[in-house]
Amino acid sequence: MPFRRATARARPAGAEDLEDRLAREIEAPTEDPNAPLIVAEPPGNGPITRLFVIWDEWDSISQQDRSEIIMNAYVRAKGQADALRISVAMGLTRAEAARMGVKE
Amino acid sequence: MPVLRSQLEPVDETVNDLVLAADDHYWEAYELAVQGRPFAAIYLAGFTVEMLLKTAGFIVDGAGRGDPIGGKLGPAKIYGGLRFPAIRRESYHSLRFWAAFLEHKRVDHGRPLGPALLAELRTRTARASETWWIEMRYRPAAPWAAMARVEVLTLLEDVDWFLKNHIQLWS
Numbered sequence: 001m002p003f004r005r006a007t008a009r010a011r012p013a014g015a016e017d018l019e020d021r022l023a024r025e026i027e028a029p030t031e032d033p034n035a036p037l038i039v040a041e042p043p044g045n046g047p048i049t050r051l052f053v054i055w056d057e058w059d060s061i062s063q064q065d066r067s068e069i070i071m072n073a074y075v076r077a078k079g080q081a082d083a084l085r086i087s088v089a090m091g092l093t094r095a096e097a098a099r100m101g102v103k104e
Numbered sequence: 105m106p107v108l109r110s111q112l113e114p115v116d117e118t119v120n121d122l123v124l125a126a127d128d129h130y131w132e133a134y135e136l137a138v139q140g141r142p143f144a145a146i147y148l149a150g151f152t153v154e155m156l157l158k159t160a161g162f163i164v165d166g167a168g169r170g171d172p173i174g175g176k177l178g179p180a181k182i183y184g185g186l187r188f189p190a191i192r193r194e195s196y197h198s199l200r201f202w203a204a205f206l207e208h209k210r211v212d213h214g215r216p217l218g219p220a221l222l223a224e225l226r227t228r229t230a231r232a233s234e235t236w237w238i239e240m241r242y243r244p245a246a247p248w249a250a251m252a253r254v255e256v257l258t259l260l261e262d263v264d265w266f267l268k269n270h271i272q273l274w275s
Contacts, residue, residue, distance in 0.1 A: 049166070052175075062174075063116055063172070063173075063174025063175065063177075064174055064177045064178070064196070066174070066175075066178075067174055067175050067176070067177045067178030067179070068177065068178040068181060069178070070178055071178035071179055071181065071182045072178075072182075075182060080182075080186055083179075083182050083186075084182070084183060084186060084187070086179045086182070087162075087165040087166055087167070087176065087179055088167075088171070088175045088176055088179065089175055089176075089178045089179050090172070090174065090175030091175075
């Protein structure tokens with residue numbers, strides 16, 4: 001068994017893949033039913049301050065990790081200036097979104 | 105069969121949970137200090153400051169009392185990394201990080217803290233950070249009991265200030 005030092009805090013398995021897929025979806029939304037559904041608030045044309053990403057692939061991932069993955073993807077897709085305006089980045093499975101009343 | 109974790113863990117904690125927990129932990133810390141357990145008292149008292157700073161920052165940034173905390177951590181990480189990159193997050197437990205978050209968010213929202221409150225915030229956060237940090241949980245209490253006995257009262261005074269000024273910090 002190889003010996004190695006741990007890094008500061010391991011990202012969950014699959015985090016990079018989820019981040020890549022989410023960044024692509026933010027940049028160029030698709031109609032793929034398996035793609036994450038991104039709900040941005042507030043409604044209208046003003047700056048986006050809240051992001052809800054509804055995706056059943058979040059299932060085994062903690063809320064903290066989901067939030068970090070969403071923000072990393074958002075910075076990649078939209079840049080730092082837009083990311084600074086975000087105060088909420090929540091990842092929700094479809095069941096969680098329904099419980100919270102976040103509309104798809 | 106124990107059920108506490110299974111009852112609590114699946115439910116994302118809210119802003120209000122943290123505010124209520126901060127008050128609980130302050131009094132628990134106080135009791136521990138009175139019982140001659142200063143190291144444990146410091147451990148809980150520091151959490152109180154963390155939760156009060158964190159919630160003040162989130163409320164300034166538009167959070168409601170019932171809002172879950174989890175979705176605010178990713179944005180806070182990015183925000184801190186861009187606005188005050190020299191301050192480490194310490195796994196989202198750093199008092200300095202949350203004080204800076206609050207200070208910067210107040211400026212961004214056009215409601216900077218007044219000079220007297222800001223000076224108190226900085227002084228008390230810096231002092232509390234010299235006593236408490238999250239990783240102290242891995243240290244044994246006994247070798248540091250004498251030092252903890254000296255510092256616990258100052259920390260409790262600082263925690264008391266944060267409790268009494270929590271509303272001023274976010275309003």
